[in-house]
Amino acid sequence: MPARPERMTDRYSAWRLLKESLSGNRGWKPAWRKPEPKASYDVIIVGGGGHGLATAHYLASVHGITNVAVVEKGPIGLGNGGRNTTIVRSNYGLPSNTRFYEHSLKLWEGLEQDLNYNVMMSQRGVLNLFHSDSQRDIAARRGNSMRIQGVDAELLDREAVRSVAPFIELDNPMFPIFGGLMQRRGGTARHDAVIWGFARAADRRGVDIIEHCEVTGIRREAGRVTGVETTRGFIGAKKVGVAVAGNTSRLATMAGLSLPVESHLLQAFVSEAIKPMIDGVVTFGAGHFYISQSDKGGLVFGGDLDGYNSYSQRGNLPVVEHLLGAAVSMIPALSRLRVLRQWAGIMDMTMDSSPFICKTPIDGLYFNGGWCYGGFKATPGSGWCFAHTIARNEPHAFNADLTIDRFRDGRMIDERGAGPNPWAQ
Amino acid sequence: MTSKRLPSGGLIDRGTTVRFNFDGRSFTGHPGDTLASALLANGVRLVGRSFKYHRPRGIMTAGPEEPNALVELREGARREPNTKATEIELHDGLVSASQNRWPSLAFDLMSINGFAGPAISAGFYYKTFMWPKSFWEKLYEPLIRRAAGLGRAASQPDPDHYEAMHAHCDVLVVGSGAAGLAAARAAGEAGARVIICERDFVPGGGLLLSPADAAWRGDMVNALEAMPNVEILTRTNVFGYYDHNLLGAVERVSDHKAEPDQHEVRQRYRTFRAKQVVLATGASERLIAFPGNDRPGAMMAGAALTYLRRFGVVPGRNAVVFTNNDSAYETALALAEAGSGKVTLVDVRSQSALAAAMTARGIDVRLASEVAYFDGKTALVRRRGGAGGDKFVADLLCPSGGWNPNVQLASQSGAKPRWEATLASHVPGESVQAERSAGATKGIFGIGAAAYDGARAGREAAAAAGFAKAQDFALPERGPAEQPIAPFWEVKASGKSFVDLQHDVTAEDIRLAHREGFSHVEHAKRYTTHGMATDQGKLGSLVGSAILAEARGEPVEAVGVPTHRPYTMPVAFGALAGHASGAHFQPVRRTALNDWHLRNGAVMQPTGAWLRPFFYPKPGETGWEPIFREARAVRSSVGICDVSTLGKIDVQGPDAAAFLDRLYINTFSTLAVGKCRYGVMLREDGIVFDDGTTSRLAEDHFLVTTTTGNAAPVLEHMEFHAQTVWPELDVQFCSVTDQWAQVAVAGPKSRETLAAAVDGLDLSNEVFPFMGVGEGKIAGVPVRLFRISFSGELAYEIAVPSGHAETVWEAILAAGKPFGIVPYGLEAMSLMRVEKGHAAGPELNGQTTAADLGMGRMMKKSGDVIGRVLAGRPGLADPGRPRLVGIRPVDTNKRLRGGAHIVREPGSGTSMGWVSSVTQSIEHACWIGLAMVENGEALKNQRVFAVSPLHDESVEVTITSPHHVDPENLRVRA
Numbered sequence A: 001m002p003a004r005p006e007r008m009t010d011r012y013s014a015w016r017l018l019k020e021s022l023s024g025n026r027g028w029k030p031a032w033r034k035p036e037p038k039a040s041y042d043v044i045i046v047g048g049g050g051h052g053l054a055t056a057h058y059l060a061s062v063h064g065i066t067n068v069a070v071v072e073k074g075p076i077g078l079g080n081g082g083r084n085t086t087i088v089r090s091n092y093g094l095p096s097n098t099r100f101y102e103h104s105l106k107l108w109e110g111l112e113q114d115l116n117y118n119v120m121m122s123q124r125g126v127l128n129l130f131h132s133d134s135q136r137d138i139a140a141r142r143g144n145s146m147r148i149q150g151v152d153a154e155l156l157d158r159e160a161v162r163s164v165a166p167f168i169e170l171d172n173p174m175f176p177i178f179g180g181l182m183q184r185r186g187g188t189a190r191h192d193a194v195i196w197g198f199a200r201a202a203d204r205r206g207v208d209i210i211e212h213c214e215v216t217g218i219r220r221e222a223g224r225v226t227g228v229e230t231t232r233g234f235i236g237a238k239k240v241g242v243a244v245a246g247n248t249s250r251l252a253t254m255a256g257l258s259l260p261v262e263s264h265l266l267q268a269f270v271s272e273a274i275k276p277m278i279d280g281v282v283t284f285g286a287g288h289f290y291i292s293q294s295d296k297g298g299l300v301f302g303g304d305l306d307g308y309n310s311y312s313q314r315g316n317l318p319v320v321e322h323l324l325g326a327a328v329s330m331i332p333a334l335s336r337l338r339v340l341r342q343w344a345g346i347m348d349m350t351m352d353s354s355p356f357i358c359k360t361p362i363d364g365l366y367f368n369g370g371w372c373y374g375g376f377k378a379t380p381g382s383g384w385c386f387a388h389t390i391a392r393n394e395p396h397a398f399n400a401d402l403t404i405d406r407f408r409d410g411r412m413i414d415e416r417g418a419g420p421n422p423w424a425q
Numbered sequence B: 001m002t003s004k005r006l007p008s009g010g011l012i013d014r015g016t017t018v019r020f021n022f023d024g025r026s027f028t029g030h031p032g033d034t035l036a037s038a039l040l041a042n043g044v045r046l047v048g049r050s051f052k053y054h055r056p057r058g059i060m061t062a063g064p065e066e067p068n069a070l071v072e073l074r075e076g077a078r079r080e081p082n083t084k085a086t087e088i089e090l091h092d093g094l095v096s097a098s099q100n101r102w103p104s105l106a107f108d109l110m111s112i113n114g115f116a117g118p119a120i121s122a123g124f125y126y127k128t129f130m131w132p133k134s135f136w137e138k139l140y141e142p143l144i145r146r147a148a149g150l151g152r153a154a155s156q157p158d159p160d161h162y163e164a165m166h167a168h169c170d171v172l173v174v175g176s177g178a179a180g181l182a183a184a185r186a187a188g189e190a191g192a193r194v195i196i197c198e199r200d201f202v203p204g205g206g207l208l209l210s211p212a213d214a215a216w217r218g219d220m221v222n223a224l225e226a227m228p229n230v231e232i233l234t235r236t237n238v239f240g241y242y243d244h245n246l247l248g249a250v251e252r253v254s255d256h257k258a259e260p261d262q263h264e265v266r267q268r269y270r271t272f273r274a275k276q277v278v279l280a281t282g283a284s285e286r287l288i289a290f291p292g293n294d295r296p297g298a299m300m301a302g303a304a305l306t307y308l309r310r311f312g313v314v315p316g317r318n319a320v321v322f323t324n325n326d327s328a329y330e331t332a333l334a335l336a337e338a339g340s341g342k343v344t345l346v347d348v349r350s351q352s353a354l355a356a357a358m359t360a361r362g363i364d365v366r367l368a369s370e371v372a373y374f375d376g377k378t379a380l381v382r383r384r385g386g387a388g389g390d391k392f393v394a395d396l397l398c399p400s401g402g403w404n405p406n407v408q409l410a411s412q413s414g415a416k417p418r419w420e421a422t423l424a425s426h427v428p429g430e431s432v433q434a435e436r437s438a439g440a441t442k443g444i445f446g447i448g449a450a451a452y453d454g455a456r457a458g459r460e461a462a463a464a465a466g467f468a469k470a471q472d473f474a475l476p477e478r479g480p481a482e483q484p485i486a487p488f489w490e491v492k493a494s495g496k497s498f499v500d501l502q503h504d505v506t507a508e509d510i511r512l513a514h515r516e517g518f519s520h521v522e523h524a525k526r527y528t529t530h531g532m533a534t535d536q537g538k539l540g541s542l543v544g545s546a547i548l549a550e551a552r553g554e555p556v557e558a559v560g561v562p563t564h565r566p567y568t569m570p571v572a573f574g575a576l577a578g579h580a581s582g583a584h585f586q587p588v589r590r591t592a593l594n595d596w597h598l599r600n601g602a603v604m605q606p607t608g609a610w611l612r613p614f615f616y617p618k619p620g621e622t623g624w625e626p627i628f629r630e631a632r633a634v635r636s637s638v639g640i641c642d643v644s645t646l647g648k649i650d651v652q653g654p655d656a657a658a659f660l661d662r663l664y665i666n667t668f669s670t671l672a673v674g675k676c677r678y679g680v681m682l683r684e685d686g687i688v689f690d691d692g693t694t695s696r697l698a699e700d701h702f703l704v705t706t707t708t709g710n711a712a713p714v715l716e717h718m719e720f721h722a723q724t725v726w727p728e729l730d731v732q733f734c735s736v737t738d739q740w741a742q743v744a745v746a747g748p749k750s751r752e753t754l755a756a757a758v759d760g761l762d763l764s765n766e767v768f769p770f771m772g773v774g775e776g777k778i779a780g781v782p783v784r785l786f787r788i789s790f791s792g793e794l795a796y797e798i799a800v801p802s803g804h805a806e807t808v809w810e811a812i813l814a815a816g817k818p819f820g821i822v823p824y825g826l827e828a829m830s831l832m833r834v835e836k837g838h839a840a841g842p843e844l845n846g847q848t849t850a851a852d853l854g855m856g857r858m859m860k861k862s863g864d865v866i867g868r869v870l871a872g873r874p875g876l877a878d879p880g881r882p883r884l885v886g887i888r889p890v891d892t893n894k895r896l897r898g899g900a901h902i903v904r905e906p907g908s909g910t911s912m913g914w915v916s917s918v919t920q921s922i923e924h925a926c927w928i929g930l931a932m933v934e935n936g937e938a939l940k941n942q943r944v945f946a947v948s949p950l951h952d953e954s955v956e957v958t959i960t961s962p963h964h965v966d967p968e969n970l971r972v973r974a
Helices: A014-022 A050-061 A095-109 A111-115 A133-148 A158-164 A191-204 A245-254 A317-330 A375-392 A405-409 B035-041 B109-120 B135-147 B178-190 B205-209 B211-226 B301-309 B327-337 B355-360 B408-412 B447-464 B507-515 B521-528 B541-552 B573-577 B594-599 B625-636 B656-663 B711-725 B750-757 B802-819 B826-836
Strands: A040-046 A068-071 A126-130 A154-157 A179-183 A208-210 A215-221 A224-230 A233-242 A261-273 A281-284 A289-293 A298-309 A338-350 A356-359 A365-369 B018-022 B025-029 B070-073 B080-084 B094-097 B162-174 B194-197 B230-233 B236-242 B246-251 B267-279 B283-285 B319-323 B343-347 B364-367 B369-374 B378-383 B390-393 B396-400 B403-405 B418-420 B425-427 B435-437 B498-500 B603-607 B610-615 B639-642 B647-652 B676-682 B688-698 B701-706 B732-735 B740-746 B773-778 B781-786 B795-801 B882-889 B901-903 B913-920 B927-934 B943-948 B953-960
Touching (some): A040 A050, A040 A224, A050 A191, A050 A375, A095 A111, A095 A133, A133 B901, A154 A158, A191 A208, A245 A261, A245 A338, A261 B080, A298 A317, A298 A338, A317 B573, A338 B573, B025 B035, B162 B178, B162 B447, B162 B573, B178 B230, B194 B267, B205 B301, B211 B230, B236 B267, B267 B447, B301 B319, B594 B603, B610 B625, B625 B826, B647 B711, B656 B701, B656 B711, B711 B732, B740 B750, B740 B802, B795 B802, B826 B927, B901 B913
Parallel strands (some): A040 A068, A040 A233, A126 A281, B018 B094, B162 B267, B319 B396, B343 B364
Antiparallel strands (some): A261 A298, A261 A338, A356 A365, B018 B025, B070 B080, B246 B267, B378 B390, B603 B610, B647 B701, B740 B795, B773 B781, B781 B795, B913 B927
16 A cells, blocks of 8 residues: 655745744644544554654555554653653664664654654764773773674774863773763754654654543453553554553553563753753763753753652652762763753663564564663664564564563573663663 | 932841942942842843843843843852852852853844744744755754853862751741741741751741831741751752652852852752651742833832842832732832832733722822833833723833742642632642642732741641640731732733743744644643743743643643642752762772782772772883783782772571572582682573682681672672572671781792791691681781682682781781782783683673583582573573683784674674683783684684774684683692
């Protein structure tokens, strides 16, 4: 079936922008419709976050499947899609990860044109600092793996770190900077715009985005999924794809599945806006801490999990103290700046810190989850691979290893070797 | 100058003058002033520029909700961008500068953005800057980044210090207005331990604006200060409300001085664990959206009253007060009383019982009217919704859209805000934690009513905390009820009507967001950036929601406001970091021999939390020379090394052996007393967790050693299993890492060295063989001896109570002198470790199995062991997995690199494994390495390539046994 053409009249263009600005911006249409749910769909995606919306977009644009609904319990994009630290990168060392994240990064690189939406993808570089010879070897192993697979990576020495990030304290007595692993194609994107861009693109191809529609059950008959029970009634579906991040284990329970996932809190922070100080993304190797500066000027940063299982999206002070200590240790000039706001997201932590995009023992039911800290950068790749898996009922090579079965089979993809301890990942 | 200082009145000390500087100009003010009040007293109207359109802005408020008057405070390393002039206590020598303008505040070139208004409306950037593709990163984004942001960060480290303090109390009262003071007094008199936090530098809140209540305020503060169970903290803002009644605050200890006194901190981070909390944080006045509501001269009515009453400053000459509620009438009266020029009161309500009294004071009252335009010099006042209107000369325009109870902390505590129609605002919802709100925070306005409510809240909080002594103190009179507010949000007239002044979000932007489908309040916020500025929407958040509600055709309460989150006011990074930053980010651990190492020229390096000697260079030695010298000494004679950092866990009890049998893949119950054994421990998922030697000191007494890095995780692992998995086992254990120092004495002459030093133990191979454990004395100090080796040589380790470490170390050095004993550091140890082929941190990296490391046969045949079951999964049992091997370069002049990958041919896109550890070998006179290589066993003696594209290097290597020296293990048994 051919893909339904986009509604070209709504395209954003320089001409359109000028026209609207001269007529009071009255002609803009909603970025996505607010349709009532139909009785049934070919595919229902549960979860209107970045991954769910991207899946719908690629189902429609790549596979021509447009009779699709995305159901979301609240408004779209207010889960982890709207509360992450916006980092995009593919600097993974294990081939199963590198393949997938590099595909995702390539999609990022063309996303504005694909979506006709400026998601502000900005490749200003991601720099992982290291503080000892042994940390350098670990970084080199990862960087060399990337290079062997055709992904960009550079090993920076101290002086090179100083030149790209002059604000960093290189000579801390307990964790001097030995250098850093740089991926220049890494960077950041505007997280909300990614949500809206995918929603708008999917909507334009006919996908129904149904907000305020919470899934309460997954209906099955004879080992096959038949639809979802929702707060707005039953909606039938030939196939159901679940992409609900921190709520993955809850949805799995509805389908009678038990997944190796725990939900943990991860806090994130933004400072008051200041003039440009930090160009790319920098991560600290002596503590779990990362920071970048948004186009608006706010410093966006985060770090460790809160260390206990929770769905609260709040977080507590011990992690705050640790993170701010790391921040000031790495960049002493931050001390007199001010933190403006703090929030937390619910991380679906797996037992090897890698995700899954796969079929399940139930026919027609597919799961996409286990994103741990790293779901945002995966957004287009995750949607693309999930769409492929749902449309073809088999994974693409990019996500073939990202199965739930790997835990049963002992084929974990444990990038950092932290093991089945989410708080240590 | 249109604003000026009154000759009398207010809480400033006119007898003292302080000098300060703004944008290079010198001014004077008085103690008690804020920077904002002093600037106003000097007639300064233009203080800042807005974020997007760079519109000129003045001082809008008198508190933390200030969106406009942000300055860079102080200079050099102490520069603080985005500091609210309304929150800066004036001090002598204060230096401040406006920000986000170029070339100057009065003439800012970026203000041309204002003319592009319609083209750069909310969210315009999502629709453009996409063509051509490459221009985003090269052109558009750099320009945007340069234009965005506000002030500039300091470029040097902060010279000031911060500290943390943690307190428990029965009742924490947040806010010291009428409600807060009364609550604290009631709780204090009831007998509770009370802490009051006040953000301001003077306690009193709204009382500071009421001369009639000054005496009561003074009495209350005096009484509270006299109570031993009550502590008043001023300059202390509570920024967040967390789980289990934990609240975080920052006390600004010395921000009101040019710099802290010697040894004084700048700020103090405080946490309070309170049994009960009373939130008396008052209310914030909200904006009205009308064209020009951002112009210099626009100032909230409550703020104008504050400048008049508290600071003795008349903020303008001819004033228009624009209100929908009674509170602004007091501002109009105060302006008139202060001898302003013409005062006009515009009330959107069609009736007001207070109008006659106003008229009697010469105030021009316009009912059922609205302000349709303000440009800083004139205001257009018209009938509501009408055309035309009257122009008034006005340099001051004071809107009051009503008051929002400050529900932020209650909301953070989990109490969902509830809409209160009579206030047209939210009040705190039902409490979830042990807290209650009082006074204006709860929507109870007026000093008498708030005080009465505060006393109730304080009494209830104390009772809930278990204190109920009778209380006796006077409360102010309760005033008459106010007339109902008329909810009013926006004047519909042409021009830019702002709802977020700092981010330049207009009412039209909110409507545009709705038109484009961003109709949920969180979507509208994110699309327009409304409420995301440094004031977090305190002035205009609800106004934006009301405009959105109108567009949606729904009531305001159906739209709500975005989630309240920390921080109620922005908090300095340094304050939250405290002393636990820089060199003290984590505690530094030093061994008992640290001072000896320092005295003897060791190069100390951090390894994890520990400082360890890397090597002991002699004069003139460079590069690898000291490392080679130390390693050669060990291989040829004898060396001594501080290995105290290894984790040591003492395990005792009748079930100690059974406990260890379940934790290690090999068996300890069969170990003889007086022997030690190497053991490997798995994680639950079958991956190697840790390794080390364990000694049996008695039938029911073991000493476990762990790797340095895993000392704490192994202890946790033991605790977890002892407490939750096998509670039936009778076993106790504790860390003794710090109690025992440990030194390795290694080399062919180690036995002779120790024989000369040790009393009470026969060290002959027959009596004390490899893996033997014994006790003796060195220099009179009882020690434990272990015949174990990491270097691959004949070697011993000696454990000594930490306090005697140096005595024993020196005695061994003396005994080894005839053999040329040398101290050796971590680098020589590591060199010999790689030569010997022992797996260490780089190989025990959380990704390898025992079989991968060549230790698969250690797994006992039967019995339950942590990790056994999952280690049997096909993926982990796969014989093709990377195995530990050795590598040596074919061309012995080539260097190897850790982190290189093993490939069949240079340029191959498929890695067969990686190089985990490398060193220059003294035995082979070339680089050698350890690597994890797929099918490594089968590849022995074959040639492959170790490639490091990061270094643009490719080295042909031969795969060897990992044991580069003494593979038969003869030396250790010698």
